[in-house]
Amino acid sequence: MEALKGVRILDMTHVQAGPTCSQLLAWMGADVIKFEPPQGDATRGQLRDVPGADSLYFTMLNCNKRSITVNMKSAEGKAVFVDLLRKCDIMMENFGPGVLDRLGFTWEKIHEINPKLVMGSIKGFGSSGPYAEFKAYENVAQAMGGAMSTTGVPDGPPFVTGAQIGDSGTGLHLAIGLLAALHQANRTGQGQYVEVAMMDGVMNLCRVKFRDHQRLTRGPLPEYSVPTYAGMHEVPRAGNDSGGGQLGNAIHCKPHGANDWIYVVVQEAVWTALAKRIGPDVEFPGLDTDPQFATIGERRKNQQLMWTLINKFAERYTKREFMAILNELDVPCGPIMSTQDLATDEHVRGRDMYVELDHPQRGKWYNVGMPIKLSASPAKIERSPLLGEHTDEVLTQVLGYDAAKVSTLKAAGAFAAPPKKG
Numbered sequence: 001m002e003a004l005k006g007v008r009i010l011d012m013t014h015v016q017a018g019p020t021c022s023q024l025l026a027w028m029g030a031d032v033i034k035f036e037p038p039q040g041d042a043t044r045g046q047l048r049d050v051p052g053a054d055s056l057y058f059t060m061l062n063c064n065k066r067s068i069t070v071n072m073k074s075a076e077g078k079a080v081f082v083d084l085l086r087k088c089d090i091m092m093e094n095f096g097p098g099v100l101d102r103l104g105f106t107w108e109k110i111h112e113i114n115p116k117l118v119m120g121s122i123k124g125f126g127s128s129g130p131y132a133e134f135k136a137y138e139n140v141a142q143a144m145g146g147a148m149s150t151t152g153v154p155d156g157p158p159f160v161t162g163a164q165i166g167d168s169g170t171g172l173h174l175a176i177g178l179l180a181a182l183h184q185a186n187r188t189g190q191g192q193y194v195e196v197a198m199m200d201g202v203m204n205l206c207r208v209k210f211r212d213h214q215r216l217t218r219g220p221l222p223e224y225s226v227p228t229y230a231g232m233h234e235v236p237r238a239g240n241d242s243g244g245g246q247l248g249n250a251i252h253c254k255p256h257g258a259n260d261w262i263y264v265v266v267q268e269a270v271w272t273a274l275a276k277r278i279g280p281d282v283e284f285p286g287l288d289t290d291p292q293f294a295t296i297g298e299r300r301k302n303q304q305l306m307w308t309l310i311n312k313f314a315e316r317y318t319k320r321e322f323m324a325i326l327n328e329l330d331v332p333c334g335p336i337m338s339t340q341d342l343a344t345d346e347h348v349r350g351r352d353m354y355v356e357l358d359h360p361q362r363g364k365w366y367n368v369g370m371p372i373k374l375s376a377s378p379a380k381i382e383r384s385p386l387l388g389e390h391t392d393e394v395l396t397q398v399l400g401y402d403a404a405k406v407s408t409l410k411a412a413g414a415f416a417a418p419p420k421k422g
C-alpha cells in the first residue's frame with residue numbers, strides 16, 4: 001500500500017517550488033488535487049517544445065496529480081474551494097505575498113473552516129521581516145540565501161548552481177514540515193500553518209558556509225585553496241574545493257572537453273596508495289613518502305602542487321578510465337556526468353531515476369524518477385494531468401455534487417477564466 005494512501009491534498013501551488021513538494025507526496029500515494037486557475041498553471045505554456053502541448057516544465061513537476069480548474073475570483077468558485085478545504089487533510093500554496101488574503105482566505109479563516117487541516121505556504125522570504133512583501137524566483141533565493149556569494153571563483157562573478165536549491169530545495173523542506181504537521185494533526189485533531197521561505201531553505205543548504213564564516217573570526221581556512229585570513233568576514237568563493245574535512249577538486253581528463261572532468265577526494269586514508277600509483281607516472285617517485293605531503297596538514301599547504309600532479313597523471317586517461325584506476329585504490333571520486341551521460345546511464349535507469357512516460361498531447365517523454373525509495377511502497381509514476389482533466393470527477397466523487405449542481409456552477413462561471421484586470 002502507498003505510504004500516504006488516504007491523505008488528500010488541495011494543491012494550489014504553481015511553477016516549481018510547490019509542485020516539487022506535491023509531486024513527491026503524490027508519489028508517496030497522496031491524492032493530490034491540483035487546483036488551478038481556469039487558464040492553468042503558467043508553466044503549462046512556458047518553454048514549450050511541442051506546440052499546443054503542456055510543456056516539460058509542467059509535465060515533469062505535476063505527475064500523479066488530478067487537475068481541477070476553479071475561478072477563485074467568483075463567489076461560486078470560492079464556495080467550491082471551501083467545500084474542498086473541508087474534504088482535504090493538507091492545503092498548500094506558493095502564491096506571491098498576500099494573494100490568498102486578498103481572495104478572502106487568511107490562515108485563520110482556513111483554520112476555522114477545517115480545524116484539522118494542515119496548510120503549507122512557500123514564500124520568497126516568509127510572512128515576517130523587511131523582505132516579506134517581495135516575490136521570489138529560484139535565482140533570487142540563491143542570491144539572497146548565501147549560495148551565489150559562495151559559488152564561483154574569487155576573482156570572477158558569483159554563480160548560480162544548476163541544482164534548483166531555491167525552488168525544489170524549498171519544496172523538499174515543505175514536504176518535511178507538512179508530514180510532521182500531519183502526524184501531529186492526526187494525534188491532536190488540530191492542523192497548523194507550515195511556512196517555508198525560499199531564502200531560509202537556501203541558508204539551510206549553505207549551513208557549512210556559516211560554519212566557515214565563524215571559523216574566519218579565529219584564523220584562515222586551511223582547507224581552502226584560495227587565500228583566507230582571520231577577520232576576513234566573508235566566506236570566499238572557492239571554485240571546486242571540497243568544502244569538507246577532506247581535500248577535493250575537479251581534475252581534467254582526456255579528451256579535455258566540457259565535461260571530461262572527474263571530482264576526486266583525496267581522503268586521508270587513501271593518500272599513500274594514491275601517491276604510490278601516480279608518483280612514478282608523473283616523474284615523482286617517492287611521492288608517497290615526500291614530507292611535503294606526509295600529513296593532511298602538509299597536503300593542505302601544498303595542495304596546488306598536489307592537484308597539478310594529479311592533473312598531470314589524468315592527462316592520459318578519460319574520466320571513466322581514471323575512475324576505474326581510482327576505484328581500485330578506494331579513492332572517493334565521481335566523473336562529472338553531463339545530462340546526456342545521465343539520461344543513458346545504466347545505474348540511473350536501473351534505479352528508475354529516468355523513466356519513460358506517455359502523454360496524450362506530446363507522446364513519449366522522460367521524467368526524473370522518485371529519489372526516495374520506500375521498501376514497501378515503491379512509487380508508480382503516472383503522467384501529469386491535462387488542464388481541468390478531473391474537474392467533473394473531483395466535483396462529483398470528492399464533493400458529492402450532482403449533475404444539476406455541476407451545471408449550475410458551470411453556468412455561473414465557477415470554472416471559467418476570471419475577468420481581465422481593469
Ligand SMILES: CC(C)(COP(=O)(O)OP(=O)(O)OC[C@H]1O[C@@H](n2cnc3c(N)ncnc32)[C@H](O)[C@@H]1OP(=O)(O)O)[C@@H](O)C(=O)NCCC(=O)NCCS
Pocket residue numbers: 014015016017018035036037038070071072073094095096097099102103122123124134135136137138167418
Ligand atoms: C512565483 C511568483 C513570483 C509568481 O508571481 P505572479 O505570477 O505574479 O503570481 P502571484 O502568485 O503573485 O499571483 C497569482 C494571481 O493569480 C490569482 N489566482 C490564483 N489562483 C487563482 C484561481 N484559481 N482563480 C482565479 N485567480 C487565481 C491570484 O488571485 C493572484 O491574483 P492577484 O494578483 O490579483 O492577487 C509568486 O507567486 C511568488 O513570489 N511566490 C512565492 C515564492 C515562490 O514560490 N517562488 C518560486 C516559484 S517556483
